[in-house]
Amino acid sequence: MDKAQAAAPQSLKPQSSKPSSWTPVPRCPLCGSDHIAPFRRQVQGGVAVRHDRCTACLLVFQNPCPTQDWYDEYFRSHYWEDKARDRGDDVKRHAVQWRSQLIRAQRYLACLHAAGLSVPRGGNILEVGCAYGMVIRTMADALAATPFGAEPSDNASASAREVAKVDILGRFIHDVPADRGPFDLILFSHVLEYIVDQDAVFASIRRLLKPGGILLIGTPNIFFRHAAVLEHPYCFSKRSLRQLFARHGIRPVRIEPTSHLATAFTPDYSLTAAGVLEAPTGAAPTPESPLPGAGLAMRLGAAWFSLANRFPLNRALGFVNPTGTKLNEASRRRLAELKARTR
Numbered sequence: 355m356d357k358a359q360a361a362a363p364q365s366l367k368p369q370s371s372k373p374s375s376w377t378p379v380p381r382c383p384l385c386g387s388d389h390i391a392p393f394r395r396q397v398q399g400g401v402a403v404r405h406d407r408c409t410a411c412l413l414v415f416q417n418p419c420p421t422q423d424w425y426d427e428y429f430r431s432h433y434w435e436d437k438a439r440d441r442g443d444d445v446k447r448h449a450v451q452w453r454s455q456l457i458r459a460q461r462y463l464a465c466l467h468a469a470g471l472s473v474p475r476g477g478n479i480l481e482v483g484c485a486y487g488m489v490i491r492t493m494a495d496a497l498a499a500t501p502f503g504a505e506p507s508d509n510a511s512a513s514a515r516e517v518a519k520v521d522i523l524g525r526f527i528h529d530v531p532a533d534r535g536p537f538d539l540i541l542f543s544h545v546l547e548y549i550v551d552q553d554a555v556f557a558s559i560r561r562l563l564k565p566g567g568i569l570l571i572g573t574p575n576i577f578f579r580h581a582a583v584l585e586h587p588y589c590f591s592k593r594s595l596r597q598l599f600a601r602h603g604i605r606p607v608r609i610e611p612t613s614h615l616a617t618a619f620t621p622d623y624s625l626t627a628a629g630v631l632e633a634p635t636g637a638a639p640t641p642e643s644p645l646p647g648a649g650l651a652m653r654l655g656a657a658w659f660s661l662a663n664r665f666p667l668n669r670a671l672g673f674v675n676p677t678g679t680k681l682n683e684a685s686r687r688r689l690a691e692l693k694a695r696t697r
């Protein structure tokens with residue numbers, strides 16, 4: 355089982371930083387609908403956190419929302435430090451994260467393969483928020499491509515540079531110089547949900563991705579209710595990801611649930627989405643019509659998830675569907691080699 359993901363709700367606590375400024379969100383930031391319903395209300399680390407749900411496109415969004423400046427500083431100085439401390443691991447040699455990132459790389463490669471997508475040999479691939487660099491390094495090796503990254507944390511990016519040998523081009527996607535692109539693939543592995551201004555990030559994607567280039571996204575599935583936390587201004591579903599792609603001229607090729615509990619019957623923690631950059635049509639995306647019963651379905655999905663994540667169902671489902679839970683032979687060798695090299 356992917357222990358790092360299973361333990362996510364416990365570790366997702368901003369321990370060192372609290373937002374001081376909040377912006378109200380009067381309508382759905384994705385489709386513009388004003389049909390909004392409460393999704394989750396909670397107090398997290400002494401901070402009142404409210405997520406609403408768009409009843410049309412099913413985007414879940416924080417309302418009011420902390421500013422991008424707070425998120426930027428949080429990921430620059432606190433996120434990996436908090437996580438490493440929680441796990442008793444070294445922030446500069448975070449072996450628990452290496453393992454988790456190797457499993458994610460396996461999933462993304464499997465998704466590309468299933469979608470019939472690939473990058474040319476010798477192509478350039480960029481991961482935004484690349485953390486310790488293991489995902490993009492592993493993918494680059496498998497695809498015979500060159501890996502690049504952007505990462506806000508000095509500790510994580512130093513490790514990505516020194517251990518994973520990834521060329522770091524800046525802290526954020528808007529820092530990546532256009533002349534270092536264009537890229538054949540841009541990856542956001544559990545990063546897109548942390549970015550407040552989605553229009554700005556997609557403008558950068560269009561600037562840096564080749565026409566016909568691949569956008570690959572891993573993100574929590576909002577059927578996993580614990581995804582609605584202070585750290586996430588947005589939480590996506592298959593429906594809202596399709597809407598997001600349409601809004602920004604990305605043709606969806608494959609959007610699938612992945613991870614240890616994903617079966618035909620179980621909503622899961624993660625979604626993986628692969629799309630291809632097309633020329634903008636100039637036409638506004640077609641708004642989704644409201645989906646009756648979606649709120650109830652999301653509640654039932656969340657209830658099932660919390661049941662399925664507990665013993666003994668978690669064991670049974672892990673046995674039925676081990677995909678994405680275990681390191682393959684190549685990843686096992688890589689992890690052992692990394693640990694030996696950095697001892």
Ligand SMILES: [Zn+2]
Nearest residue numbers: 382385408411
């Ligand atoms: Zn919407």
